[in-house]
Amino acid sequence: MKRILPSPWLSLALYLTWLLLNQSLEAAHLLFGGMLAIVAPLLARPLQPHGYARIHRPLALLRLLGRASIEALRSCFNVSRIILFARPEGLNSQFIRIPLDMRSPHGLALLCGIINMTPGTVWVEVLPDPHELVLHVFDLHDAGWWIDTIKTHYERPLMAIFEGQTA
Amino acid sequence: MSGMNHWENLPLWAGLPAALLLILGGGIALIGCLGLMRLPHFYQRIHGPAITITLGTSCILIASMLLFSAQATRPVVHELLITLFVLMTAPMVSMLIMRAAVHRELRKPPPNPPRAESAWNVYGDLAQRPSRTPEPPEMP
Numbered sequence: 532m533k534r535i536l537p538s539p540w541l542s543l544a545l546y547l548t549w550l551l552l553n554q555s556l557e558a559a560h561l562l563f564g565g566m567l568a569i570v571a572p573l574l575a576r577p578l579q580p581h582g583y584a585r586i587h588r589p590l591a592l593l594r595l596l597g598r599a600s601i602e603a604l605r606s607c608f609n610v611s612r613i614i615l616f617a618r619p620e621g622l623n624s625q626f627i628r629i630p631l632d633m634r635s636p637h638g639l640a641l642l643c644g645i646i647n648m649t650p651g652t653v654w655v656e657v658l659p660d661p662h663e664l665v666l667h668v669f670d671l672h673d674a675g676w677w678i679d680t681i682k683t684h685y686e687r688p689l690m691a692i693f694e695g696q697t698a
Numbered sequence: 699m700s701g702m703n704h705w706e707n708l709p710l711w712a713g714l715p716a717a718l719l720l721i722l723g724g725g726i727a728l729i730g731c732l733g734l735m736r737l738p739h740f741y742q743r744i745h746g747p748a749i750t751i752t753l754g755t756s757c758i759l760i761a762s763m764l765l766f767s768a769q770a771t772r773p774v775v776h777e778l779l780i781t782l783f784v785l786m787t788a789p790m791v792s793m794l795i796m797r798a799a800v801h802r803e804l805r806k807p808p809p810n811p812p813r814a815e816s817a818w819n820v821y822g823d824l825a826q827r828p829s830r831t832p833e834p835p836e837m838p
Contacts, residue, residue, distance in 0.1 A: 551776045607753040610745060611726065614733040624742045626800075626820040647789030650748035653796045654789075655817075658824065665820055667796060669745040 535569065537576055538583035542568040584637035587695040595688045599645045610650040613670055625671045629664045629678050631657065633686050638693040642685055652677075705769070712768030716761040723757030726750060739815055740799055744792060751788045756781065 536542055549564035550556065572583070586592060613622065633639060643654045646666065655665040668677060726749055733746025759777040766774040800817045808818040 548779060548782075551779050554774075554776055603752050607726070607749045610733070610749050611729045614729055614736065614746060619736065619738050619742070622737075622742060624739065624815050626741075626817050628820050643793060644785070644789045647748075647792050648752060648785060650752060651745055653744055653748075654793050655796050655800055656793075665800075667741055667744075669742065 536572070538572050540586055540589075541572050541583060545571055581636045584635075584693060585695075586692060588692050591688050592692050595645075595685070595692070598684065599648065603649045606650045606652075610669060617670075622669070623671045624667070624669055625674075626655065626665055626667050627671065627674045627677060628658070629666055629681055631662050631664050631686065632682075633690050633694070634662070635690070635693040638686075638689040641693075642681075642689055645685060646681075708765070709768055712764045716764045719757045719761035719764070723754050723761065726757065727754040730754060741796075741815055741817075744796060744799075748792065751784060755784055 546564050546568040549567055550560060553560045553564075576583070631639075633642070639657060646652050646654045651669040653667045655667060657664050664681075666677070666681075671677070730747045730750030733749075734743050737743045737746060759781055763775055763777050800821075803817050804821055808822060809816050812819070
């Protein structure tokens, strides 16, 4: 099973993508999509230096993405308000460093995606030693709040999802 | 206007929210561009278009799903794929642009007097290290 389907989630995602692209549930599309979902992950396997991600808790992943979407929506309105009404000189845009515990490359990639999808924060890079994230914040009020939020609301669930640790 | 004919029977439940979403999405895109124009520093300007990417595109794509579903009288949801691809590519692009800007700034000496927005504030104590290139993380 593991040899035919190295990553069932990736196969499922590819299958759904194929059906959505064709907007049809005809037998030909169902069949060809199935072939694609099996063959593509096998062919792309050597391109993945860390292997495919293992998702230990799919439900926690959904919950995390839901919370991240709400956060992104809220930040959208905050950033819009700042652009429209605040004086640019009064903005406190700064880089901050956040110590990380997570090592999983897939978890870090998803954290990067979530942080960059949230307006008002941009991920710069992960420093190797000490293991710290450099983050740029559009309007910084309290660096401690950011460290706390990212560590408890994002990093801990991500570690549970990708590294299998209890949250 | 024969081209407009197939929109005439559009039900109100789809037309009204779609129009509102288009106005909201367009407004958000405009605010994002305003930010790009008005904000003084590069590190601030990068945050302007981020709202266009998240909320602007979402509003317009939801409006598109509503309109075409109402017109075809079946669910049309392949716009979700656009959302997915935008959500997968946009964060990588903003990270790369930000990194390029930071590395350009770090090639110059730190600003004197120190400035709050400078990347030197967090990179200053790393500058003496022989190599700042991060090693690829180990798989746990």
